[in-house]
Amino acid sequence: xxxxxxxxxxxxxxxxxxxxxxxxxxxxxxxxxxxxxxxxxxxxxxxxxxxxxxxxxxxxxxxxxxxxxxxxxxxxxxxxxxxxxxxxxxxxxxxxxxxxxxxxxxxxxxxxxxxxxxxxxxxxxxxxxxxxxxxxxxxxxxxxxxxxxxxxxxxxxxxxxxxxxxxxxxxxxxxxxxxxxxxxxxxxxxxxxxxxxxxxxxxxxxxxxxxxxxxxxxxxxxxxxxxxxxxxxxxxxxxxxxxxxxxxxx
Numbered sequence: 001x002x003x004x005x006x007x008x009x010x011x012x013x014x015x016x017x018x019x020x021x022x023x024x025x026x027x028x029x030x031x032x033x034x035x036x037x038x039x040x041x042x043x044x045x046x047x048x049x050x051x052x053x054x055x056x057x058x059x060x061x062x063x064x065x066x067x068x069x070x071x072x073x074x075x076x077x078x079x080x081x082x083x084x085x086x087x088x089x090x091x092x093x094x095x096x097x098x099x100x101x102x103x104x105x106x107x108x109x110x111x112x113x114x115x116x117x118x119x120x121x122x123x124x125x126x127x128x129x130x131x132x133x134x135x136x137x138x139x140x141x142x143x144x145x146x147x148x149x150x151x152x153x154x155x156x157x158x159x160x161x162x163x164x165x166x167x168x169x170x171x172x173x174x175x176x177x178x179x180x181x182x183x184x185x186x187x188x189x190x191x192x193x194x195x196x197x198x199x200x201x202x203x204x205x206x207x208x209x210x211x212x213x214x215x216x217x218x219x220x221x222x223x224x225x226x227x228x229x230x231x232x233x234x235x236x237x238x239x240x241x242x243x244x245x246x247x248x249x250x
Contacts, residue, residue, distance in 0.1 A: 003027065003047070004037035006056060010090045012049050026050050060091050061244050062110040063225065067233035072099035072108065085234055086110055097121065097222075098198055106131070106219035107227040109247075110236070119250050120223060126160070126196040127250060130221040131203055132167075135212040139166050139189040143210045147193070153209050159202065163194040188215065223250055 004018045007027070012018060019037040021027065027034055028048045029041055041047060043056040066072070066082055073081045074095045082096050083089070097109040097117045111117060120127050147164040167190040189212070193203055204214045220227055224246040228237060239247075 001041060002037065003029065003034060003039040003041050006041050006045075006047065007049055007054060009092070010054050010056060011092055012054060018049075021049070057090050059113045060089065060094060060111060061113065061239040061247075062086055062089075062094075062236050063228060063231070063239055063243075064096075064108045064110050064236040065227060065231040065233050066100050066105055066108045066219075068103050068105055070234075071102055072096045082108055083110060086236060100219060101201065101204075101217070104217045104219065105233055106217075107222055107225065108219070109222065109225065109239075116248055120247065121198070123197060125250060127223045128194050128196055128221070129198060129219060129223075130192065130194045132216075132218045132220055133191045133193055133203060133207065133214050134216040135189050135191060135207050135214050136186060137189065137212045138169055138187050139164070139191055139210075139212060143212070146210055147206065151206050151209055153205050155205075157199060157205070159199070159206060160196050162196070162206070165192040167191055192220075223247060 004015050004022060007013065007018045007022075008015050013021070022037045023035050025033050025035055026049060029039060030046050043058065045056075047054050047056075064082055064085060069080075070085065071079045071081055073079075074083050075081060083094050086094060091112050093112045094110050095112065095117070097111060097120055100106065100108055109117075109120070119125055144164045144166065147162045150161045151159045153159065169187060169189050171187060193206075195202060199205075203217060207214050225239075225243055231237065
């Protein structure tokens, strides 16, 4: 690939800026100063820019614990995106694998590997996604059975069978519910839901169809990948080689 593209891919600067710097002698390739931005290099080339080594990384993989209030997008002129949170990124072509609603937290994969993302999101692969959901009211065995049978929502959406597990029932007050201030003190149920698809607002719509409002939602896992419990909302880390291998095996 071209030298200026190599450096641009690694986030060293814009192509126009890099061309000027290369022509000014600020870049070396395998120990030799190069002034032609079109010089052909490979990922194995030893390249320095302004005295700093610039290693090439074809694909990047991150696990992010998405916080509420951040949108699942690569870029936005007005909003903070999940990609904005990856502060040590080299590549400029990162994107989230799928999306989580603005108010939903939890596991989100950030990468530039389009092939892997396609497999994880493809309906024919039915990659499991597990969520923790706190909902209003008392979830009963009838709702568990309805989820397992495959709900048909009021708008006609036919949901695949989903696994719903009741974790516990408690009281919650309006002060504890950030997105439902109109609710008075009432019962709520903590649940765990596993779905094999990812329609728009699907879990919220499924619960609403059974008489419950989701007041908190967090994704815990996607396929073989489970959210690292050490990551606070907004924190991230690179995926390990074993985690990447498992995701690519789907």
